[in-house]
Amino acid sequence: MGPQSPRPRSSALSSLEGVRRPVGINDVAARAGVSPGTVSNVLNRPERVAEPTRLRVEAAIRDLDYVRNSSGRSLRSGRSDSVGLLVLDITNPFFTEVARGVEDVATEAGLALVLLNSAEQQSRQQRSLRLLAEQRAAGAVVMPVDGATADLLWLRRQGVPWVLLDRGDVGADTGCSVAVDNRAGGLAAGRHLVNLGHERITFLSGPAEMEQCRTRLAGLRDAAVEAGLDPDAAVRVIRTDRLNAESGEKAVEEILAGGPRRRPGAVFCTNDQLALGVLKGLGERGLNAPADLSVVGYDDVGFAALVHPGLTTVAQPKYELGRAAMRLLLSELNDADHRHERLRFAPELVVRGSTAARRD
Amino acid sequence: MGPQSPRPRSSALSSLEGVRRPVGINDVAARAGVSPGTVSNVLNRPERVAEPTRLRVEAAIRDLDYVRNSSGRSLRSGRSDSVGLLVLDITNPFFTEVARGVEDVATEAGLALVLLNSAEQQSRQQRSLRLLAEQRAAGAVVMPVDGATADLLWLRRQGVPWVLLDRGDVGADTGCSVAVDNRAGGLAAGRHLVNLGHERITFLSGPAEMEQCRTRLAGLRDAAVEAGLDPDAAVRVIRTDRLNAESGEKAVEEILAGGPRRRPGAVFCTNDQLALGVLKGLGERGLNAPADLSVVGYDDVGFAALVHPGLTTVAQPKYELGRAAMRLLLSELNDADHRHERLRFAPELVVRGSTAARRD
DNA sequence: GGCGGCTGTTGACACGATTTAATGGACCTG
DNA sequence: CAGGTCCATTAAATCGTGTCAACAGCCGCC
Numbered sequence: 001m002g003p004q005s006p007r008p009r010s011s012a013l014s015s016l017e018g019v020r021r022p023v024g025i026n027d028v029a030a031r032a033g034v035s036p037g038t039v040s041n042v043l044n045r046p047e048r049v050a051e052p053t054r055l056r057v058e059a060a061i062r063d064l065d066y067v068r069n070s071s072g073r074s075l076r077s078g079r080s081d082s083v084g085l086l087v088l089d090i091t092n093p094f095f096t097e098v099a100r101g102v103e104d105v106a107t108e109a110g111l112a113l114v115l116l117n118s119a120e121q122q123s124r125q126q127r128s129l130r131l132l133a134e135q136r137a138a139g140a141v142v143m144p145v146d147g148a149t150a151d152l153l154w155l156r157r158q159g160v161p162w163v164l165l166d167r168g169d170v171g172a173d174t175g176c177s178v179a180v181d182n183r184a185g186g187l188a189a190g191r192h193l194v195n196l197g198h199e200r201i202t203f204l205s206g207p208a209e210m211e212q213c214r215t216r217l218a219g220l221r222d223a224a225v226e227a228g229l230d231p232d233a234a235v236r237v238i239r240t241d242r243l244n245a246e247s248g249e250k251a252v253e254e255i256l257a258g259g260p261r262r263r264p265g266a267v268f269c270t271n272d273q274l275a276l277g278v279l280k281g282l283g284e285r286g287l288n289a290p291a292d293l294s295v296v297g298y299d300d301v302g303f304a305a306l307v308h309p310g311l312t313t314v315a316q317p318k319y320e321l322g323r324a325a326m327r328l329l330l331s332e333l334n335d336a337d338h339r340h341e342r343l344r345f346a347p348e349l350v351v352r353g354s355t356a357a358r359r360d
Numbered sequence: 361m362g363p364q365s366p367r368p369r370s371s372a373l374s375s376l377e378g379v380r381r382p383v384g385i386n387d388v389a390a391r392a393g394v395s396p397g398t399v400s401n402v403l404n405r406p407e408r409v410a411e412p413t414r415l416r417v418e419a420a421i422r423d424l425d426y427v428r429n430s431s432g433r434s435l436r437s438g439r440s441d442s443v444g445l446l447v448l449d450i451t452n453p454f455f456t457e458v459a460r461g462v463e464d465v466a467t468e469a470g471l472a473l474v475l476l477n478s479a480e481q482q483s484r485q486q487r488s489l490r491l492l493a494e495q496r497a498a499g500a501v502v503m504p505v506d507g508a509t510a511d512l513l514w515l516r517r518q519g520v521p522w523v524l525l526d527r528g529d530v531g532a533d534t535g536c537s538v539a540v541d542n543r544a545g546g547l548a549a550g551r552h553l554v555n556l557g558h559e560r561i562t563f564l565s566g567p568a569e570m571e572q573c574r575t576r577l578a579g580l581r582d583a584a585v586e587a588g589l590d591p592d593a594a595v596r597v598i599r600t601d602r603l604n605a606e607s608g609e610k611a612v613e614e615i616l617a618g619g620p621r622r623r624p625g626a627v628f629c630t631n632d633q634l635a636l637g638v639l640k641g642l643g644e645r646g647l648n649a650p651a652d653l654s655v656v657g658y659d660d661v662g663f664a665a666l667v668h669p670g671l672t673t674v675a676q677p678k679y680e681l682g683r684a685a686m687r688l689l690l691s692e693l694n695d696a697d698h699r700h701e702r703l704r705f706a707p708e709l710v711v712r713g714s715t716a717a718r719r720d
Numbered sequence: 721g722g723c724g725g726c727t728g729t730t731g732a733c734a735c736g737a738t739t740t741a742a743t744g745g746a747c748c749t750g
Numbered sequence: 751c752a753g754g755t756c757c758a759t760t761a762a763a764t765c766g767t768g769t770c771a772a773c774a775g776c777c778g779c780c
């Protein structure tokens with residue numbers, strides 16, 4: 001034992017440096033003249049402790065500026081009070097609206113939100129899920145990259161429940177999910193264009209493996225069939241590898257290829273960013289919507305209303321989506337009789353200036 | 361004592377239900393035939409343990425699918441391995457780019473990011489900071505609401521260091537800060553407009569108490585003085601209460617008030633969202649930039665390049681800002697000889713189509 | 721062969737909060 | 751007054767990890 005080995009626990013001499021030994025529940029107990037257990041009761045079940053005692057403890061808490069230590073707390077309980085939010089791309093406005101919804105509900109429930117960004121990479125997603133397991137997170141709201149089902153099931157086996165957001169299912173009945181009806185969205189956009197007289201429509205899709213893209217396309221084709229058109233002739237598909245404005249801009253070339261005769265009257269993009277990119281690409285070629293091409297987007301991000309002409313788009317209740325997901329997670333955490341639920345929201349077509357009747 | 365009271369700790373019967381007792385460092389130790397301390401060494405200082413032992417332990421870890429418990433970890437160490445990121449508005453693209461930078465560096469360093477959104481409310485910020493204190497967060501990157509200095513100092517007294525982002529100082533030499541030189545940004549925008557011949561410029565500001573707004577305005581006035589103009593005559597200020605597109609749109613009325621004689625030739629907005637709102641408001645009145653009014657924004661968010669005409673704006677290195685802030689925080693956490701630093705980035709004017717020479 | 725030095729491993733405790741069974745005291749009742 | 755009930759409080763055990771002094775075993779050296 002060195003000379004200073006049993007460091008003086010309760011010395012007050014540290015007021016000189018700014019670094020004070022953190023005050024714990026024991027210090028509070030000592031100051032209030034009660035046992036640590038009573039302090040814990042004051043914090044967690046105040047009704048069990050007599051009024052005068054409670055007041056004394058509360059005074060001690062204030063005097064010492066006591067802040068409880070959540071490590072100790074969650075070590076004992078086996079659960080931490082934070083929930084994960086795993087998104088595919090923090091910078092996408094769709095996700096940030098969702099995040100706001102999740103955050104609001106989590107905050108109301110006193111839970112901290114751990115933000116994880118997979119950037120659409122499976123390896124990063126895997127790291128993120130492991131982190132949640134290590135933290136013994138109370139739960140997670142997850143927008144997984146495609147085909148990473150096994151990792152999710154692993155996480156649940158580790159005792160961390162999740163709610164799937166904006167993705168269908170992960171096979172079995174393994175958890176709640178919240179999404180918007182993509183087929184209905186595609187259908188609404190399709191009907192709108194068909195009603196305007198368009199018979200040649202290009203669908204600007206993302207990567208082939210994304211379920212949303214395929215389903216929205218299916219809805220679009222439904223609309224063509226409804227109108228008595230041959231969907232294979234009426235709908236042409238162009239794929240991009242990323243869902244951003246740049247890809248949309250580059251795709252304009254291909255959309256317009258084939259000369260005026262084969263040129264589509266309308267393009268339906270699987271994402272507003274793509275659509276805005278298309279609008280920009282048109283502008284650069286001296287063309288514009290809707291005169292030369294009707295353009296429809298998807299999501300209704302804030303900027304869709306700001307461009308000129310305003311972007312016609314399929315709105316998703318993004319904020320509500322986030323709130324609902326977090327609420328389902330809370331239900332799974334708190335309700336003993338929780339049953340997994342598949343919540344489906346209805347999208348809504350917002351008609352602005354970027355679409356118009358066929359002119360040729 | 362009920363019949364089942366001392367639950368069987370090591371029974372293997374739980375393979376039926378999906379809920380297994382979480383496996384801890386002790387189980388690993390037992391399986392590998394070593395002491396828990398050795399397992400801990402394998403995890404934290406592998407070089408101290410002999411190769412064969414290490415391999416045996418690593419095998420046990422894999423076999424049991426052991427996941428370490430960060431509550432126990434950080435209870436012991438007094439520090440958790442998460443850092444907070446407090447932003448004013450998650451949905452603002454400026455913040456999300458910053459967040460991406462912070463997130464990337466934090467992830468590299470193996471730290472988890474706790475996302476906190478003050479929504480510009482002091483009460484929410486206070487709750488957030490308390491949460492970080494409770495978590496014994498390793499540190500935080502903070503964009504505080506104005507005038508909440510005391511809470512920040514309190515957090516540091518609680519042992520949680522922070523880096524200030526996009527805000528000057530908090531009085532004394534209390535921590536690092538990262539920001540962009542707002543005066544230089546205002547100056548660059550101002551010079552650009554003055555060089556185009558504009559002599560009546562409106563500054564569209566946010567709330568009066570925001571330091572950024574005041575400093576950018578000062579830069580703009582500097583430019584006027586440089587050009588031999590009386591800044592009080594040349595620059596008019598209009599305030600909005602929120603920094604969003606809606607406010608910009610509403611402000612158009614006021615900007616144009618006073619008839620063509622007194623109408624300004626240019627408007628410099630303290631934020632791209634405001635500027636985009638102005639562009640929209642102009643469009644709705646049948647006017648447009650730059651023919652009727654030159655418009656300059658600030659931030660260079662992704663959408664600034666997508667509108668037509670493209671928005672001339674003062675670009676901030678958002679992603680780099682986030683990275684730098686997190687790096688300074690890491691330095692404060694790891695380097696014994698850390699000195700607080702004030703990092704200032706240079707903004708850059710990006711000229712697009714929304715500004716043009718004076719025409720009247 | 722005894723001794724010092726070195727390496728690898730162990731055992732026990734500390735971290736801070738929660739929980740449970742036990743305790744003490746006040747009050748009531750027959 | 752003995753016995754019982756109820757309430758407020760306490761002491762001790764516990765959660766999973768990290769740390770550190772102590773120790774065992776081994777090698778080499780004189």
